[in-house]
Amino acid sequence: MKKPPFGVLLVNLGTPTAPTPKAVREYLAEFLGDRRVVDAPRWLWWLVLHGVILRIRPRRVAKAYASVWREDGSPLMCISKDQQKALAKHLSNEYGQDIPVALAMTYGEPTMEQAGQQLRQAGAERLVILPLYPQNSSSTTAAVHDRYANALGPCPHIPASRWITDYHVYPLYIQALANSVREYWQAHGRGDRLMMSFHGIPERYEKKGDPYPRQCRATAAALAEELGLQDGEWICSFQSRFGREEWVKPYTDHTLIAWGKEGVGRVDVISPAFAADCLETLEELEVENRETFIHAGGKDYHYIPCLNDRPDHIAMMAALVNENAAGWTSN
């Protein structure tokens, strides 16, 4: 077998194995136990997490997962596997030989160790690591970095590796987003306003230097420009608050309430922080926030899906990988 010039490690967040309180509890324990996600003092946070949050939240969140669960599993997992297969096919066609692409999740399975073993078995000695987070955050991208470093802990020979820390204004990313919005408008007509709703983080994290909110605002501005939108026709907002402290603003739900009261007729919503549809888009954005807007007096609410395995999204990933694999194209 001809050795591949490199392998690709795709990484996303992870998701429960089943839409049940038990599986959600296990998932949240690992996710929320990561100090990159919640930076509170360990002993205090451990008490709150295990003593309060993991006793209450899993039941409610499991119901939300059940409402979006697919026959083949959690949407985030199913779509990530589709992306992995499509990227492997795309790159293998380009190179005329198999380019191994492994999928790892930061929390749960497949683990970084499992993905690493798969890449080793395929003969990959150099890796391009692509965390599927367009914007770089300590709570996501840095957590991938920690897990990757930990997984390499026992390795006597670490592979050459190149990191894609973010692609928040990468032209092919912005173009793929714009294509999906234009196609949606062609099929369903166009709303009065376009809301670009990103997963939030605590305001405090931004003050400590987390580049994520700034990069979200830059993605939104670049997409607005690509679509030729004027000020007042679009907004960059933040969703999915967790806990009691202030998160980055403006909040998606508060904005929708204000717009509903103001008499905005139709709003179109896209979420350019997510490479794949997941609980936060399919339940929170598509269902909960629709109700919020309509209840406040809004008339019509349209959710535009994530890029998922759209060919222009996969082509964008391939281009990013190729740029980072420069000089590695032969054995």
Ligand SMILES: C=CC1=C(C)c2cc3[nH]c(cc4nc(cc5[nH]c(cc1n2)c(C)c5CCC(=O)O)C(CCC(=O)O)=C4C)c(C)c3C=C
């Ligand atoms: C876009 C990237 C994400 C950032 C940044 C992010 C920060 C962040 N998230 C939490 C807490 C939760 N997030 C939850 C779900 C969730 N978060 C992301 C992505 C980002 N999170 C995704 C893709 C998902 C969905 C996973 C799925 O299975 O579909 C959840 C779980 C759901 C719930 O209990 O409400 C929590 C909790 C924090 C605290 C944080 C930054 C500090």
Ligand SMILES: [Fe+2]
């Ligand atoms: Fe999150």
Ligand SMILES: [Fe+2]
């Ligand atoms: Fe949520």
